[in-house]
Amino acid sequence: MDLIRATTFSLVIFVHCLTATTDEWDSVPVNSTTLLLHFTRNTFFALTGFVLMHQNFDKVDFRSTDFWRRRMKLVIFPYLIWSFVYWAVEDMWAHGRTNDIPGSLDEFWDLLKWGLSGFHMYFLFVMLQVYLLFPVVLWVVRKTRNHHVALLAASLGVQIAVTSVITYWQPPASIAGIWWHYYATFVPYQFLIFLGAVVAVHREAIRLWLRGKGWWLFAALVVTGTFAQVTYLMRVAGGERAIYASAAFQPTLIPFILVAIGCLYAIGQHWADRYRESTPRFDRVVKYASNRSFSVFLCHAIFIFFILYPQKNGEPWINTLGAPWATILMYVGTIACSLLLVELLRRLPGSSYLTGRPRLPLMKKRERPAAAETQDDDFVSEIEERSSVRQ
Secondary structure: OHHHHHHHHHHHHHHHHHHHOOOOOOOHHHHHHHHHHOHHHHHHHHHHHHHHHHHHOOOOOOOHHHHHHHHHHHHHHHHHHHHHHHHHHHHHHHHOOHHHOHHHHHHHHHHHOOOOOOOOOHHHHHHHHHHHHHHHHHHHHHHOOOOHHHHHHHHHHHHHHHHHHHHHOOOOHHHHHHHHHHHHOOHHHHHHHHHHHHHHHOHHHHHHHHOOOHHHHHHHHHHHHHHHHHHHHHHHHOOOOHHHHOOOOOHHHHHHHHHHHHHHHHHHHHHHHHOOOOOHHHHHHHHHHHHHHHHHHHHHHHHHHHHHOOEEOOEEHHHHHOOOHHHHHHHHHHHHHHHHHHHHHOOOOOHHHHHOOOOOOOOOOOOOOHHHHHHHHHHHHHHHHHHOOOO
């Protein structure tokens, strides 16, 4: 799970840097890339379903109120705080309206209620819905204990129907203003949540089934990826604008998304089973990246904004470097600055409100005996797993 989380968050930030430094509206190659990388947002929801079900499926004393009290606060406070930061900086300060902030909170509310203060804040808005509805998901998965294949088949049918409606149906003007917020609801992601939840219940059987199927998974990835790309190019050739042809909810993208998630899960499982102990340095990097991933996600967009803010000849100065250097510099700078800020915020009082993660000590403790260190680290990991946001 650490490897999956670190990989997906890194790729999401790359996509944001790529689209910020290229022609995201009409570039066919750029949108060809973002089309395939849409699997990352779906991986988040599958991962969330997996972790929550892994922690709670066998918990006989599960209580919805306890779950909400523990989980919701780790998302809702960062959501409120960072939404205000993005609104105050990007919508108010950048337009010379700082003095209007106290009297413009109705504008902030209009953005907040749909996760629109920052272009990525909708994800937290959806996560709040997932946490709110998880007791229902848990109840359904428990009730269908011997029929999980049928459950996933039904959920997949709903997913195909939902994405088809999103892609091909044009809503009447009377509801269009509300309809376009569909991406900020849990509905287009319900199958991924159930998929992760069911995999968590049957994780041992799935682990054994995946063994020796690496080449089959790779072949499936190539086939489904090719299918997604060909259908995308057909839409572009038919006159559809590149950014719309590469939309995240294209029904033709579903097979690739599922295979890509399966491949990433298999890679993570293979590494954990065979190579994790023999690659301790890489293991530490993965743990570090996983532990900071959600916090970096919260703040990275502010650095993208400030990197783009300086203008040269009417366009962001960084874009004058051209491809791929603008994207590379943007990505490295965004990751570096975000990690520095996260290291600071994680050591401040109220870290969980700012980063969704527990506060870190200002200084490392002295070395302890190996046995005691292992035991304590396992305990800390368990506490963090139960108390932190899992994206």
